[in-house]
Amino acid sequence: MASINSSTLPLACNYAVSKVVGDSKRPYLGVPKRMPIIKAQSQNSMVELEEVDKLRRASLFGLGAALVATPFSSPAFADILGTKNLIMDNALVRPVIKVAGISGSLAKRSRNRWLIQAASEICAEYVPGMQVEDLDISGLPLINPDLIVNGKFPPEVEEVRQKILASDSLLFATTEYNYSVTPLMKNIIDWGSMQPNVFDEKPAAIISCGYEFGGGLAQFNLRQIGVRINMHFLNTPNLYVRLGDPPPKFDPDGNLIDEEARETIKQILIALKKFTQRLDGSKCGPIVPSPLPLPAPAPAPAPN
Known part of the structure; x- marks a missing residue:
């Protein structure tokens, strides 16, 4: 089981992870597709559960930015969307x-x-x-x-x-x-x-x-x-x-x-x-991390 600690949480919440996806060569902010699933154990403290939820919401925010920055036709789009669904299905929704x-x-x-x-x-x-x-x-x-x-x-x-x-x-x-x-x-x-x-x-x-x-x-x-x-x-x-x-x-x-x-x-x-x-x-909606700059739009093709 993956563990959450004071060093990994800020990393997730500030999206220090960037990745080049597919052929688009567009960096996106989020988490690797094969990230370990974080599951809450009953003996964990509420503080740890809240940290798990912060990581989930931080990851979803970054993946949302990735979807916006990735062309729909790119193979990377489905990859990012699958990662979003994985996080939604396997983590807490919101701390009590x-x-x-x-x-x-x-x-x-x-x-x-x-x-x-x-x-x-x-x-x-x-x-x-x-x-x-x-x-x-x-x-x-x-x-x-x-x-x-x-x-x-x-x-x-x-x-x-x-x-x-x-x-x-x-x-x-x-x-x-x-x-x-x-x-x-x-x-x-x-x-x-x-x-x-x-x-x-x-x-x-x-x-x-x-x-x-x-x-x-x-x-x-x-x-x-x-x-x-x-x-x-x-x-x-x-x-x-x-x-x-x-x-x-x-x-x-x-x-x-x-x-x-x-x-x-x-x-x-x-x-x-x-x-x-x-x-x-x-306790309220997504945590908005310090954003990394999105890549500049590709220049328009030169006229024939």
């Missing part, structure tokens, strides 16, 4: 956007945790190419720099930090205590924002439910914190589920049954996906 869902409550029957669960279900059904994972932060110790020994975080802290770092975006379901975020929410933010800041440049969205303001003031507080730690929050749509207003929002088993809230969560997830793609080009 991974969303870490963070709830601000320890309660087993927390409505905000139920919102994360609802978001995960709605995402799986209506937003292809994106996954929401409920991130468990209940086992973290209270923030204390004395627990950092020789520059290393406690293992349970480091595990959560790495999961946040590996995510592409974040979905917060913030419980509101006294017009602010909860100690649990502040604790994960404080641990995660210690250098190196794993929240840095992360796109994020907020949903909440509660009484009185539906968690709206906690959302406002969280947005203020996000400015300091350089998170990028989605501005709209918004969800503030007011638990005191009829009809009931959840059934006894914790399922979100309010159709308006479910639809809003779907729209938030769709918007978050687009927002993440805008901020991270590797």
Whole structure:
């Protein structure tokens, strides 16, 4: 199996490979026809899977340029087209956007945790190419720099930090205590924002439910914190589920049954996906590499 590493990826993405095809003598940018097929193994990390996809999309872009530069009548045209089909059939289509869902409550029957669960279900059904994972932060110790020994975080802290770092975006379901975020929410933010800041440049969205303001003031507080730690929050749509207003929002088993809230969560997830793609080009369409100049057109034949 071919392997992807930091040296081969830039080579593919910048099309340092050029080749003379057939009798046309036209150099084209792409990959050899007999390139090894890159297959993803289940034990590979998501980072490696994303690198495989970058290589695929980079190769396809180069092959597209080759098709434009190659005469249709040339034998090279079919050769290039076959290589394109080979890559399409044997590689990933696009990496999945991974969303870490963070709830601000320890309660087993927390409505905000139920919102994360609802978001995960709605995402799986209506937003292809994106996954929401409920991130468990209940086992973290209270923030204390004395627990950092020789520059290393406690293992349970480091595990959560790495999961946040590996995510592409974040979905917060913030419980509101006294017009602010909860100690649990502040604790994960404080641990995660210690250098190196794993929240840095992360796109994020907020949903909440509660009484009185539906968690709206906690959302406002969280947005203020996000400015300091350089998170990028989605501005709209918004969800503030007011638990005191009829009809009931959840059934006894914790399922979100309010159709308006479910639809809003779907729209938030769709918007978050687009927002993440805008901020991270590797999640959105082909990567456009630094192009090599195309050959100059052949001079017109001299008149007889």
